[in-house]
Amino acid sequence: MRLVVDNVSKTFGDKKILDSVSLTLEEGEIVCILGASGVGKSTLFHIISGLLMPDQGRVLLDGEDITGKPGRISYMLQKDMMLPYKTVLDNVALPLLIRGKDAALRGGILRKREARRQAAAYFEEFGLAGYEKKYPAQLSGGMRQRAALLRTYLFSKNVALLDEPFSALDTITKGKMHQWYLSIMEEIKMSTLFITHDMDEAIVLSDRICILGGSPAVIQDEIVIDAPKPRPEDFKVSEEFMAYKKRILEYIQ
Incomplete structure (x- = not known):
């Protein structure tokens, strides 16, 4: 595993934000952290990037403990x-x-x-x-x-954290960027965790989706997207896509 997030928890004041969150990222894999606004996605990224110390748990990069050590992983805001x-x-x-x-x-x-x-x-x-x-x-x-x-x-060509990188783009531009992003990731093979609250975006781009939800937040489910890459433009209207979306909606709603 390139990246391991092991049993991470975080509390601010008397409010627990994250509760024993664990996830992994393999070489060349794209994994999405999907959840509603305010659920704790950015807090989790701050911990993974070393900008914030967890109350418990650790972050490993290629087997090395990098908990609280910034500068080891790329972070695109x-x-x-x-x-x-x-x-x-x-x-x-x-x-x-x-x-x-x-x-x-x-x-x-x-x-x-x-x-x-x-x-x-x-x-x-x-x-x-x-x-x-x-x-x-x-x-x-x-x-x-x-x-x-x-x-x-x-x-860092090894692991990158992308925090809603396409959220500011209009729908047409975003669709084109998704196709470009998948093609460039096939070439550079950069292991990537990205945050989004856009279900369609998560399904189109990810190898796996980790659904973060609850209060405090936990990983409620992990969904493997088996559709081969690069994914065609009509993938978003396929029965397979709709099945993934229905499963996600069970948590988001």
Whole structure:
């Protein structure tokens, strides 16, 4: 297992938010955490990313205990967090600068040049070729999300946490981004946990769906999506899709 969340609980004040939550993530797998707003999805992500300590339980990455240790797992927030005064290339290259991937280049202009070179090598693969010198304000919402996902990938190619990455997009753009996302994940094989409250999105993108619900929140069910990838556009109107959705609705309602 790439990632193991083992028996994690968290209380704020006198309110218990998470109660003995456990889940796993295998190499190259996409797992969705699906639940209503306010159920504790973001709290769980903050614990997995090391930004928040659990009251009990632990988080393991490739067998190493990383509980409370930030910087080991990529975390893409709901907003793309692109810096408006930097070009798209410089925004994407930031993780390479921060992490200092080449110690021999630290501290100088050459290091920035090398970070740009490494980041630029992925622009065509992520559908961003030709946008290197553009600024975030010049990009569509979908293109900004592509850039944000590439930046997340460059921070850590092993495991990423995506917090509702497509929620700000309109329905048509979101559908196109789903297809693009599945195709790029087939290529880069990045193990991914993502949060959503959109049932359709969870079914379309996931290998498995963990339904988080209750108060305090627990994993109420784990649903394996057996449909092969890449999933066709008409998958959302298939009987198989509707069966998955009906099972989810039993918990969400």
